Amino acid sequence: MPSIYFACSIRGGRDDAERYAELVAIIKQHANLLTEIFADGKLTAMGSAGKSSDIYTQDLAWVEQSDAVIAEVSSPSLGVGYEIAKAEQWGKPVLALYRNQEGKRLSAMIDGDPNVQVVHYNDVEQAEAAIKLFIKALA
């Protein structure tokens, strides 16, 4: 099974935490998930305890170790944008999942990136279909 780095907003805000947990449950059925802790419902926007430099080192090591990155990009997040660029730099396939929201638009730096597979979704079933196809193509 491929190893997946799931990226989502943490200090950027946890409004979508329930959806992260749903997506993580789906990913775990098809892949080895490296970042299950990011979907922890107890994690707040203050993030994990510990020094930022330690978190940075650990998270980047997981990106490097992964076969591919699945990013939930419905909420703005500096860390998720940073991780997508790193994954791209290291030649990892990236799937970016964006839930359509009235009056909002996905960043042009993600939406316009030719190396990122962007999927706009309305419900979790659509995101699930995209995740399955993405992971299947990694094999």
Add this chain to the structure above:
Amino acid sequence: MPSIYFACSIRGGRDDAERYAELVAIIKQHANLLTEIFADGKLTAMGSAGKSSDIYTQDLAWVEQSDAVIAEVSSPSLGVGYEIAKAEQWGKPVLALYRNQEGKRLSAMIDGDPNVQVVHYNDVEQAEAAIKLFIKALA
């Protein structure tokens, strides 16, 4: 004068647009600013007109063309996180300016990045001092 790419939230949200304009005015006194349009008060979170792929290509060309990047990182933004990683990849010095906000924390991927100079500020005078020092060190 060095060429500076000023990065700030656009589709992530324009709550800090007034501060962006203040910082842009400071940068222009000391450097050739490539991205004055990002501080335009008329720019909304819907972003510029035009295709995301065109914006992506233009913005990355400016990052590549710049001598250094100054990023305002007080609001979460996928694009700013992405651009910081690209600047780092291309060996550009990066200054990240974060306004201290109660109950919020800067992303660990920016705060913990050993290649980014992070300055936490309370008022624009502190940000101005950091900008001057950063640009002076480029010479």
